[in-house]
Amino acid sequence: MLDWIHISIPPTPALFAQLLIGLINGAFYAVLSLGLAVIFGLLNIINFTHGSQYMMGAFCAYLALNYLGIGYWPSLIIAPLVVGVIGMAIERLFLRWVYRLDHLYGLLLTFGLSLIIDGLFRNQYGSSGQPYAIPEALQGARNLGFMFLPNYRGWVIVAALIVCLGTWFIIERTKLGAYLRAATENPTLVQAFGINVPRMITLTYGFGVALAALAGVMAAPIYQVSPLMGSNLIVVVFAVVVIGGMGSIMGAVASGFLLGLIEGLTKVFYPEASNTVIFVIMAIVLLVKPAGLFGKAA
Amino acid sequence: MSTATETAAGAAARGRESGRALAIAAVLIGLGLVAPLVLYPVFLMKALCFALFACAFNLLIGYVGLLSFGHAAFMGAAAYVTAHAAKVWGLPPELSLLAGTAVAALMGLLFGWLAIRRQGIYFAMVTLALAQMVYFFALQVPFTHGEDGIQAVPRGHFLGFIDLNGTLTMYYFVLGVFLLGFFIIYRTIHSPFGQVLKAIRENEPRAISLGYKTERYKLLAFVLSAALSGLAGSTKALVFQLASLTDVQWQTSGEVVLMTLLGGLGTAVGPVVGAFITVTMENYLAPFGSWITIIEGAIFVLCVLTFRRGVVGEIERLLKRAPRRR
Numbered sequence: 001m002l003d004w005i006h007i008s009i010p011p012t013p014a015l016f017a018q019l020l021i022g023l024i025n026g027a028f029y030a031v032l033s034l035g036l037a038v039i040f041g042l043l044n045i046i047n048f049t050h051g052s053q054y055m056m057g058a059f060c061a062y063l064a065l066n067y068l069g070i071g072y073w074p075s076l077i078i079a080p081l082v083v084g085v086i087g088m089a090i091e092r093l094f095l096r097w098v099y100r101l102d103h104l105y106g107l108l109l110t111f112g113l114s115l116i117i118d119g120l121f122r123n124q125y126g127s128s129g130q131p132y133a134i135p136e137a138l139q140g141a142r143n144l145g146f147m148f149l150p151n152y153r154g155w156v157i158v159a160a161l162i163v164c165l166g167t168w169f170i171i172e173r174t175k176l177g178a179y180l181r182a183a184t185e186n187p188t189l190v191q192a193f194g195i196n197v198p199r200m201i202t203l204t205y206g207f208g209v210a211l212a213a214l215a216g217v218m219a220a221p222i223y224q225v226s227p228l229m230g231s232n233l234i235v236v237v238f239a240v241v242v243i244g245g246m247g248s249i250m251g252a253v254a255s256g257f258l259l260g261l262i263e264g265l266t267k268v269f270y271p272e273a274s275n276t277v278i279f280v281i282m283a284i285v286l287l288v289k290p291a292g293l294f295g296k297a298a
Numbered sequence: 299m300s301t302a303t304e305t306a307a308g309a310a311a312r313g314r315e316s317g318r319a320l321a322i323a324a325v326l327i328g329l330g331l332v333a334p335l336v337l338y339p340v341f342l343m344k345a346l347c348f349a350l351f352a353c354a355f356n357l358l359i360g361y362v363g364l365l366s367f368g369h370a371a372f373m374g375a376a377a378y379v380t381a382h383a384a385k386v387w388g389l390p391p392e393l394s395l396l397a398g399t400a401v402a403a404l405m406g407l408l409f410g411w412l413a414i415r416r417q418g419i420y421f422a423m424v425t426l427a428l429a430q431m432v433y434f435f436a437l438q439v440p441f442t443h444g445e446d447g448i449q450a451v452p453r454g455h456f457l458g459f460i461d462l463n464g465t466l467t468m469y470y471f472v473l474g475v476f477l478l479g480f481f482i483i484y485r486t487i488h489s490p491f492g493q494v495l496k497a498i499r500e501n502e503p504r505a506i507s508l509g510y511k512t513e514r515y516k517l518l519a520f521v522l523s524a525a526l527s528g529l530a531g532s533t534k535a536l537v538f539q540l541a542s543l544t545d546v547q548w549q550t551s552g553e554v555v556l557m558t559l560l561g562g563l564g565t566a567v568g569p570v571v572g573a574f575i576t577v578t579m580e581n582y583l584a585p586f587g588s589w590i591t592i593i594e595g596a597i598f599v600l601c602v603l604t605f606r607r608g609v610v611g612e613i614e615r616l617l618k619r620a621p622r623r624r
Binding site for chain 1: 420427428438559606
C-alpha cells in the first residue's frame, strides 16, 4: 500500500502545476457559486442562466476586442456592466412573473432562457473556441523557486479573491448589504420601511449576473471563448453549491476554492476520476450532512 | 350532506372516471394500431420511446412533485446495458430489455436514496449532478466505446420466434412495450399508493403526521420512474440499434422536462402528447441545427410564463368548464 503511494507521487513541479490549475478552476467555481448564492438569497431562484451569462461575459470581451478594439482591462468593467444590464432586463421581463410560483418554475424558466442564449451564440459562432490573447502586462511567468507561475494565472487567483472578499464586505458590512440581508429575511417588512424591494431585487440579480460575466472575462484568456463554455461549467458549479449549501457567502467561496483544489489533486493521483470527483464528494456530503457543509437545515 | 350521497356521488364519479379511462385507452390503442399506415414507423417508434420516458418522468414531477433533472442517466445507462447485452453477450431482446431496466432500477435506488435527502431546487441540482457523473463515466469506460457508442446492435428474435428486424413487427413490439409501461404508470397513479404520493405532493408534513413514511414512498416512486425510463431507453437502443452519449447527456434530461411540461404536468396523457409534439418538431427542424435549441428554450419560457397546465391540462380545464355553462 505504502509502496504504491511512493511510486505514484509525481515530481513536485507537476504536482504544483496541477494544484495551480485546480486553484484557477476553484477561483471560477467560487465567483460563480457566489453569484448563484447572492441571487438565490433574495430571489429564491436557482439561476440556470448563470453559465450562459458567464459565456456572454467572455464573448463580450472577445467581441469588444475584435470589433471595437477595446482591450482586456476596459472589458473587465464593460462586460459585467453590459451583461448585468441584459440580466436586469431579463429579470424585469421574465423572472418577476414567477416569484409567487413554486421555485421549480424559476429553474425551468432560467433553463429555457439559457437554451435560447446558448443556441443563439452557437448559431452565430459555431461550437469551436475562439482564442483570446493574454493582456500584455500579464504575459510571461515568474519563478517562485519551486515552480513557474504564469503571471496571468496568478492575477486571476488574486482578482477572484478580491472580488469574493469585496462581495462579502458589501453584503455583511455595509448599509446596502444590511438592507439586502433584511429583504432576504422578510421582504414585506423591509418594503413597509419604505425600501423599494422590487428595485433591489432587480439590482441584486444584475449584480449576480455581472459577477458571472466578470468570471467570463477573466476566463477568456485561459479557456477558449466558446458558446459551450458555460453549459459545461454550470453543472459542476451546481454540485459545488449543493456541497457548500447556499446559506453563507463565505461558504460558497470556500467550497469553490476547496473543490477546485481537490479536483486538481485528483488529476495528479487518479486522472480518470478528475471529472467526477466533485460529484462523488457531493454524494458523500449528502450522506453525512444533507444540508451542505455551510448550510443550515432547510 | 350525508355520507350515503357522498359515497354514491363518489362511486358515480369513479364510474365516470374509469369509463373515461377505458375510452382513452381504446382511442390510444386504436391510434397506435393504425398509425404506421399513415406515418413513418421509425418516427413513431422514436416518439413512443420518448413518450414512455416522459410518462415515467411525469410520475415523479406530476404526482410526487419532485423535479428530476437527471433522468437521461437512467435512459442512457439502460440503453448501453441493453445494447451491450444484445451485441456482446448475445442475449435475446426480452432479456436485454430486462437487463437494461434492472440496471436503471438499481441506479434509481441509489440516486433516489441520495437525492430525496434534499427537496425542491436542491433535489433538481443533485439529480443533475449525479446524471453528469454517469455521463463522464460513460465517456470513459471502454464498453460504451466513447464517442462512437455501441453500434449495430442486433434486434434479435423476441421470445425466440418473432423476428424484430421487420420495421412493422418492431413497431408493434415497441407499441406493446409502451402500452405495458403506460398501464403500469396508470395503475400506480390510481392505486392507494398513488393517492399517498399525491398527498405527499400537496402537503408532505401532513402526510408524515398521518403516519406515512414519506421517504419510502418517494424512494419507491423514484425507483419505478427510473426503471420505466430505463425500459424506454432499452427499447430505443433496440429500435435504432445504437446506444450513444446523446442518451446520457444532460440536454436529454432537459428535453424530457420540456415534453412533460408542454403536454401537461400531472396529466396521464400529457407527456405522450408532449413527446409527440417535441419529436415531430425535432424531425422537421433537424436541418436548421441549433435553431431547435432556441425554439425549445422559447417553448420552455412560454410554458412557464403563460401555459403552465400544458396542452392536455388546458384541454381538460376547458372540458370541465363546458358542462357547467350548459
